Amino acid sequence: xxxxxxxxxxxxxxxxxxxxxxxxxxxxxxxxxxxxxxxxxxxxxxxxxxxxxxxxxxxxxxxxxxxxxxxxxxxxxxxxxxxxxxxxxxxxxxxxxxxxxxxxxxxxxxxxxxxxxxxxxxxxxxxxxxxxxxxxxxxxxxxxxxxxxxxxxxxxxxxxxxxxxxxxxxxxxxxxxxxxxxxxxxxxxxxxxxxxxxxxxxxxxxxxxxxxxxxxxxxxxxxxxxxxxxxxxxxxxxxxxxxxxxxxxxxxxxxxxxxxxxxx
Numbered sequence: 157x158x159x160x161x162x163x164x165x166x167x168x169x170x171x172x173x174x175x176x177x178x179x180x181x182x183x184x185x186x187x188x189x190x191x192x193x194x195x196x197x198x199x200x201x202x203x204x205x206x207x208x209x210x211x212x213x214x215x216x217x218x219x220x221x222x223x224x225x226x227x228x229x230x231x232x233x234x235x236x237x238x239x240x241x242x243x244x245x246x247x248x249x250x251x252x253x254x255x256x257x258x259x260x261x262x263x264x265x266x267x268x269x270x271x272x273x274x275x276x277x278x279x280x281x282x283x284x285x286x287x288x289x290x291x292x293x294x295x296x297x298x299x300x301x302x303x304x305x306x307x308x309x310x311x312x313x314x315x316x317x318x319x320x321x322x323x324x325x326x327x328x329x330x331x332x333x334x335x336x337x338x339x340x341x342x343x344x345x346x347x348x349x350x351x352x353x354x355x356x357x358x359x360x361x362x363x364x365x366x367x368x369x370x371x372x373x374x375x376x377x378x379x380x381x382x383x384x385x386x387x388x389x390x391x392x393x394x395x396x397x398x399x400x401x402x403x404x405x406x407x408x409x410x411x412x413x414x415x416x417x418x419x420x
Contacts, residue, residue, distance in 0.1 A: 171234075172332060172364055173199040173222070178231035180217050180387075191217040192228070193387035199366065201332075204359040204398075206375035207368045209384035216337075218384065219368050223256055223335050224248045236332055253281050257326025257334045261341035263318045265310045271297060272306040275325045282329075296324035300354055316347035323354055327363075334358065336367040340374055346408045352377040353401030377401060 180192040192214050199205060209215040220226040221233060224240055233240045235255060243251065252258075265274050275293040284292070297306050300320040310318050319339060326334050336355065340348035356377060359365045369375050376399045383391045 171198040172201045172203075172236060173197070174232075174234040176232045178218075178221065178228045178233060180214075180221065180226070181229045190387055192221075194231070195387075195389055197382070197389065197392070199364065201364055202359070202362050203380055204355070204365045204378045205367075205380040205382055206378035207366065207382050207384065208370065208372075208375055209390075210370075213384040214387040215368055215384040217387075219335060219337060219366075222333075222366065223258060224251045253278055254329055255332045257329065257331035259319070259322050259326050259334060259336040259339045261338040263310070263315075263322045263342070265318055265321060267310050270307050270309055271302060271313070271321045271324075274310075274321055275328050278325060278329050292328055293324070296328040297321070299327060299358075300324045314347070315343050316350055319343065319347075319351050320354060323351075323358075327358070332364065334363060334365045336365065338368055338370070340369070340371070346405065346410070348374060349401050349405050349408065353405065356401050 175195060175197045178192055178195040178197075179190070182189040182191060195214075195218065207215050207219060217226070221228055221240075224235075224243075227241055231241075235251065238251070240248070240251065266277075272290070272293050275296050276289050279289040279292060294303070294306060297303055297320075300323050302317060302320050302324065305313065305317065308317075310321070313321065319342075322339075323334075334355070339355075340351055343351060352374060355365050355367070359379075365378075367374075367378065375381055376395070379395050379398050381391070381393055381395055382389060
């Protein structure tokens with residue numbers, strides 16, 4: 157359980173994520189592949205950061221470590237003061253379930269379960285009652301604008317609506333961070349902006365959002381750009397003029413059903 161994990165003092169600047177000299181080395185036979193080379197980074201509560209970089213830059217490895225899906229070879233990673241590198245497999249699973257909400261490019265919804273049931277899934281791993289589980293899932297779906305579609309199945313929803321279900325599922329356990337890996341990769345341009353609008357609205361309410369994207373147009377909605385190259389951070393800068401999705405969408409044409417089907 158998370159309550160049993162040793163917690164180090166949170167850093168003086170209140171960093172949600174505090175990474176120092178992080179390295180990851182994969183051994184492929186006799187060859188060592190250095191995916192990350194001494195990365196140091198801090199992310200504060202309430203930030204909206206985009207992780208960018210070409211294929212092989214280290215950004216995916218970095219996100220896997222952030223999401224507690226992998227451990228670093230060297231260096232330290234503190235998440236809310238918890239030394240992630242020292243955790244057991246079960247403790248990492250508890251962190252993933254309680255502190256991190258994942259959103260993926262392919263939605264990863266169960267096709268034979270409703271939106272409500274998909275969002276309820278993370279709650280089955282805790283002591284939440286059936287009544288409370290349903291109430292939390294409905295609240296999460298309402299938060300992303302799907303309160304009237306809770307009983308719809310994935311094949312009854314558009315791509316953008318399916319991604320909203322995935323975002324609601326990520327939110328249902330009140331995580332510390334939303335980690336989104338190419339969340340607009342399977343969406344048309346207008347729907348991509350709509351989804352970025354959901355992330356911006358969540359971030360405006362204090363939720364920390366970290367997304368991986370290779371699209372500069374999508375990164376433009378984030379408030380911070382962190383670019384990886386050759387396993388290191390090449391640039392890390394504040395975006396002082398992020399695009400506002402609600403403004404951008406006003407100038408975009410509507411996509412009718414036939415065009416949406418052709419886009420698929």
